[in-house]
Amino acid sequence: MSEALALPAPGDGFLGRLGRRPLAVASAAILALLAALALLAPLFAMLSGIDPNAVDLLQRLEPPSAQHWLGTDDIGRDVLLRLLLGGRVSLFVGLTAALASAVIGTAIGLMAGYWGERADALLMRLTDGIIALPLLPLLIVLAAVDLTKLGLSAELAGSETISLYRIVAIIALVGWTTVARLVRGAALSVRTRDYVLAAIGQGASPWRVMAVHILPNVASPIVVATTLSVGNVILLESVLSFLGLGIQPPLPSWGNMLTNAQELMTSAPWLAIWPGMLIFVTVIACNLLGDGLQDALDPRAQE
Amino acid sequence: MTRYIVDRIVQSLAVLLVMSFVIYGLIGLMPGDPVDLMISADPKVTAEDAARLKALYGLDRPLLTRYGNWLKAALGGEFGYSRLYAKPALVALGPALVSTTILVGISFVLSLLIALPAGVWVATRPDGPADRTVNLACFAGVSMPPFWLAILLILTFAVGLRWLPAGGVPTRSDVGLGEQLRHMVLPVATLTLLQIGGYLRFMRAAMIETLRQDYIRTAQAKGAGPARVLLKHALRNALNPVVTVVALGFGGLFSGALITETMFAWPGMGKLILDSIMGNDFNLALVALLFATLLVLVGNLLADLAYAWLDPRVSFTEREGGP
Amino acid sequence: MQALLELDQVSKHFPLRGRGLFGGRLGTVQAVSEASLAIARGETLALVGESGCGKTTLGRVAALLHRPTAGRLSLDGSDVAGLGRDALRRLRRKVQTVFQDPFGSLNPRLTAGFSLREPLDIHRVGTPSDRNARIAELIVAVGLRRDDLERYPHQFSGGQRQRIAIARALALDPALVVLDEPLSSLDVSVQSQVLNLLAEIKRRRGLAYLFISHDLAAVEHLADRIAVMYLGRVVELAPRDLLLRQPAHPYTRALIDAVPRIEDGRRRRAVLKGDVPSPIDPPKGCAFHPRCPRAEARCRVQRPVLAIPPGRAAAHLAACHFPLDPA
Ligand SMILES: Nc1ncnc2c1ncn2[C@@H]1O[C@H](COP(=O)(O)OP(=O)(O)OP(=O)(O)O)[C@@H](O)[C@H]1O
Ligand code: SF4
Ligand SMILES: [Mg+2]
Numbered sequence: 001m002s003e004a005l006a007l008p009a010p011g012d013g014f015l016g017r018l019g020r021r022p023l024a025v026a027s028a029a030i031l032a033l034l035a036a037l038a039l040l041a042p043l044f045a046m047l048s049g050i051d052p053n054a055v056d057l058l059q060r061l062e063p064p065s066a067q068h069w070l071g072t073d074d075i076g077r078d079v080l081l082r083l084l085l086g087g088r089v090s091l092f093v094g095l096t097a098a099l100a101s102a103v104i105g106t107a108i109g110l111m112a113g114y115w116g117e118r119a120d121a122l123l124m125r126l127t128d129g130i131i132a133l134p135l136l137p138l139l140i141v142l143a144a145v146d147l148t149k150l151g152l153s154a155e156l157a158g159s160e161t162i163s164l165y166r167i168v169a170i171i172a173l174v175g176w177t178t179v180a181r182l183v184r185g186a187a188l189s190v191r192t193r194d195y196v197l198a199a200i201g202q203g204a205s206p207w208r209v210m211a212v213h214i215l216p217n218v219a220s221p222i223v224v225a226t227t228l229s230v231g232n233v234i235l236l237e238s239v240l241s242f243l244g245l246g247i248q249p250p251l252p253s254w255g256n257m258l259t260n261a262q263e264l265m266t267s268a269p270w271l272a273i274w275p276g277m278l279i280f281v282t283v284i285a286c287n288l289l290g291d292g293l294q295d296a297l298d299p300r301a302q303e
Numbered sequence: 304m305t306r307y308i309v310d311r312i313v314q315s316l317a318v319l320l321v322m323s324f325v326i327y328g329l330i331g332l333m334p335g336d337p338v339d340l341m342i343s344a345d346p347k348v349t350a351e352d353a354a355r356l357k358a359l360y361g362l363d364r365p366l367l368t369r370y371g372n373w374l375k376a377a378l379g380g381e382f383g384y385s386r387l388y389a390k391p392a393l394v395a396l397g398p399a400l401v402s403t404t405i406l407v408g409i410s411f412v413l414s415l416l417i418a419l420p421a422g423v424w425v426a427t428r429p430d431g432p433a434d435r436t437v438n439l440a441c442f443a444g445v446s447m448p449p450f451w452l453a454i455l456l457i458l459t460f461a462v463g464l465r466w467l468p469a470g471g472v473p474t475r476s477d478v479g480l481g482e483q484l485r486h487m488v489l490p491v492a493t494l495t496l497l498q499i500g501g502y503l504r505f506m507r508a509a510m511i512e513t514l515r516q517d518y519i520r521t522a523q524a525k526g527a528g529p530a531r532v533l534l535k536h537a538l539r540n541a542l543n544p545v546v547t548v549v550a551l552g553f554g555g556l557f558s559g560a561l562i563t564e565t566m567f568a569w570p571g572m573g574k575l576i577l578d579s580i581m582g583n584d585f586n587l588a589l590v591a592l593l594f595a596t597l598l599v600l601v602g603n604l605l606a607d608l609a610y611a612w613l614d615p616r617v618s619f620t621e622r623e624g625g626p
Numbered sequence: 627m628q629a630l631l632e633l634d635q636v637s638k639h640f641p642l643r644g645r646g647l648f649g650g651r652l653g654t655v656q657a658v659s660e661a662s663l664a665i666a667r668g669e670t671l672a673l674v675g676e677s678g679c680g681k682t683t684l685g686r687v688a689a690l691l692h693r694p695t696a697g698r699l700s701l702d703g704s705d706v707a708g709l710g711r712d713a714l715r716r717l718r719r720k721v722q723t724v725f726q727d728p729f730g731s732l733n734p735r736l737t738a739g740f741s742l743r744e745p746l747d748i749h750r751v752g753t754p755s756d757r758n759a760r761i762a763e764l765i766v767a768v769g770l771r772r773d774d775l776e777r778y779p780h781q782f783s784g785g786q787r788q789r790i791a792i793a794r795a796l797a798l799d800p801a802l803v804v805l806d807e808p809l810s811s812l813d814v815s816v817q818s819q820v821l822n823l824l825a826e827i828k829r830r831r832g833l834a835y836l837f838i839s840h841d842l843a844a845v846e847h848l849a850d851r852i853a854v855m856y857l858g859r860v861v862e863l864a865p866r867d868l869l870l871r872q873p874a875h876p877y878t879r880a881l882i883d884a885v886p887r888i889e890d891g892r893r894r895r896a897v898l899k900g901d902v903p904s905p906i907d908p909p910k911g912c913a914f915h916p917r918c919p920r921a922e923a924r925c926r927v928q929r930p931v932l933a934i935p936p937g938r939a940a941a942h943l944a945a946c947h948f949p950l951d952p953a
Binding site for chain 1: 690691715716718719721722723725726727730732735736741744745748749791794798
Binding site: 137238239279 | 314315318321322326329330331332333334439442443445446447448449450451454455457458462554555557558559561562565566573576577580581588591592595596598599600603
């Protein structure tokens with residue numbers, strides 16, 4: 001068997017397999033485009049000379065025009081610019097919270113799976129406990145916590161940046177369980193392999209064993225889970241912001257742009273359409289991309 | 304088996320206890336406290352009065368002591384008074400639970416009635432055009448921001464076409480059953496559309512997995528009869544994981560309908576939780592959150608029991624009888 | 627001369643725990659009990675016994691992969707019991723293991739070269755280019771080619787993989803290599819090649835081996851001394867020829883008789899009857915008594931200790947109340 005080298009045929013690699021999934025490719029392209037537009041949003045603001053936070057009560061609820069391509073909102077701000085800026089916030093929260101969850105989940109999963117026994121039982125009870133919680137109400141409580149009661153100064157607690165990081169923190173706090181379970185399972189099964197024993201016998205530290213022998217085995221499922229969770233996080237962020245508990249205006253987010261939409265539904269329905277549309281497109285793109293990655297990374301799909 | 308059930312119940316109670324402490328602590332961190340609220344309502348209260356009041360309510364004592372007192376009272380069935388509803392918190396909870404059960408129950412049954420057959424149907428023709436279309440629709444369903452779906456439905460059917468009312472409950476109580484049902488259409492549709500995608504994808508995956516398994520293939524090779532019979536047997540096996548997952552999610556539905564209830568002003572558990580938190584009604588928020596947790600835990604427990612009960616490895620040949 | 631590895635009354639017992647956070651102890655697997663043996667520098671000690679008698683466990687204790695639950699273990703003069711985690715890791719480079727299954731002992735995601743370099747990287751031996759030179763030298767020494775370093779485990783045959791595993795075990799210049807049934811998963815035709823390689827390496831480097839096998843015939847050529855294990859205990863320990871020609875323990879006798887000999891044409895005596903008892907609940911007295919043809923009342927109550935049987939050489943030890951007479 002050694003002579004017959006199992007070289008992969010061209011196009012059989014991961015990218016080739018992903019390439020045969022048009023939905024996943026299209027999703028990746030859409031996400032890249034959205035990210036680029038969001039990143040460039042301040043540039044657009046500068047070029048057009050419009051201040052996205054400038055209140056102009058004389059231009060409330062204007063329909064689309066040459067100056068305001070998507071019209072203005074209930075206090076006269078440019079909707080298009082705020083959408084792009086809101087995209088920055090939503091994508092930032094989605095990515096950072098998903099990555100933070102992945103990091104926490106990986107650490108906890110490795111601890112549970114590598115040291116096993118009591119640590120494992122304890123950490124997995126914790127995971128089960130968190131999974132057993134009503135997620136949305138819990139997030140609402142966490143989002144409503146008054147940070148001044150935790151010793152933050154009133155000024156800091158009310159700042160825009162805190163509202164941004166707070167939402168990342170609370171979502172990461174409850175979002176790590178999926179990755180933790182994945183990593184734990186892999187660590188448990190890998191740590192009894194002879195090659196791990198061989199590495200330990202050579203004097204490898206637990207960190208080295210985890211980094212060299214265990215993590216590469218779970219890299220693919222972690223990537224898939226994280227991609228899928230970006231979409232979920234964006235959805236959660238939009239819900240919280242919509243309820244007024246997430247990103248605090250004037251900082252725009254797709255969720256908080258919809259907060260007043262219900263009242264304005266008859267007079268300015270476009271205000272209700274665009275932000276929701278962008279959330280929807282971003283989330284479905286993340287989900288389709290995650291699904292495509294899963295198939296492309298799954299060795300079983302190679303048959 | 305009995306031992307297992309007892310173990311799981313004890314575990315769930317432990318989670319509930321831990322959660323009650325966590326929620327109690329978190330609620331204490333929410334803006335304002337009862338005495339401050341009282342002061343703001345009545346300018347005549349002096350600082351000394353406030354301090355005396357805080358001592359009276361035990362608010363100056365350490366968290367653990369306060370929690371201990373609350374727990375003692377709670378175990379005795381005493382959950383305090385709701386500020387917003389001006390009745391005991393437990394009493395305020397009752398009608399909300401009934402409303403939610405109606406809304407969630409109907410949409411749950413509806414979405415299963417649609418999702419399960421559709422899932423089986425597409426599983427028998429995987430990767431065909433129908434499967435792809437349904438798959439995309441499922442992704443759309445699970446990626447939909449709930450409040451936006453509600454807005455779209457209201458815009459279309461209430462504002463645009465004027466077919467249906469946008470609110471959840473008739474404003475006058477003397478209307479007939481038909482009118483009440485008309486008010487339910489949009490919230491039920493919202494919740495149903497949100498749920499179908501997940502169930503359908505799961506049913507499809509379980510079914511494909513079962514159809515792929517060896518015993519089905521063997522049975523097929525042996526000529527186990529018409530495809531319909533085969534499908535029935537595969538279905539029996541595929542349903543086990545689906546039952547588990549559905550049970551797992553069921554408890555969460557009660558508080559998960561929060562957005563839909565809020566959008567349609569449906570007076571259920573979710574809306575009650577949100578209103579009590581936003582309205583500083585701490586006693587009510589605490590009871591409602593704990594109750595929501597309890598429901599999720601019960602759902603998990605049922606899922607575990609269902610899983611243990613329905614042995615997924617039902618022998619196909621045995622059930623099939625002789626050749 | 628001081629022994630390289632010394633085990634003094636070493637035991638390794640595994641607790642059998644119930645599941646969960648508060649899972650109670652269900653029992654104890656007495657994988658190895660009160661084993662005493664020593665290996666000198668450059669010596670090959672073979673460890674034989676039926677499946678499940680604790681050979682692998684003893685080998686892992688010797689390779690410092692398991693901490694003994696009781697007894698004293700010293701390697702190259704350092705008592706392992708007193709060592710902290712880091713000192714233990716440093717000491718581990720002196721003893722390396724070759725595992726039974728070369729399909730499991732190499733990480734499928736890493737190239738042969740990476741696996742070979744890993745021990746050198748762990749202990750930061752020399753400069754990176756020194757390490758590359760060293761692994762090139764190693765792969766040639768085990769009969770493979772330099773460009774094999776770039777290949778992945780699935781691109782090699784079983785015998786080739788075992789060669790890589792051997793090369794990896796040699797990378798840190800250990801004084802002792804534990805060979806845990808290194809041949810038993812290989813094709814018969816490949817077994818003798820790998821055996822010859824092991825013999826050659828030993829001759830050139832003056833290594834000591836702890837050679838584990840369930841098959842007496844496999845160790846005959848290489849072993850200087852042989853230890854026989856039964857249910858976690860060493861029951862006989864003697865220089866190879868003495869043990870093979872004049873066994874003192876009835877169990878050793880049975881093992882020898884189980885080996886088919888070409889000169890006989892058939893097996894000489896009845897092979898062992900009955901099953902090996904469980905190491906969770908080993909028999910009282912001599913653990914071998916339920917299966918021993920010479921067992922008497924005393925064997926059921928009193929456990930025999932390892933000692934020189936009457937009329938035997940001083941290097942010959944056996945644990946039996948009624949040892950066989952020298953033939
Ligand atoms: N980590 C462990 N936990 C619990 N029991 C174990 C563990 N490792 C080994 N055992 C048990 O200890 C006993 C001895 O096992 P060991 O692997 O040392 O035997 P062996 O002689 O190498 O057998 P084989 O020839 O099958 O490799 C067996 O009963 C085994 O089940
Ligand atoms: S002690 Fe007794 S039972 Fe054990 S081997 Fe010797 S004769 Fe047999
Ligand atoms: Mg073994």
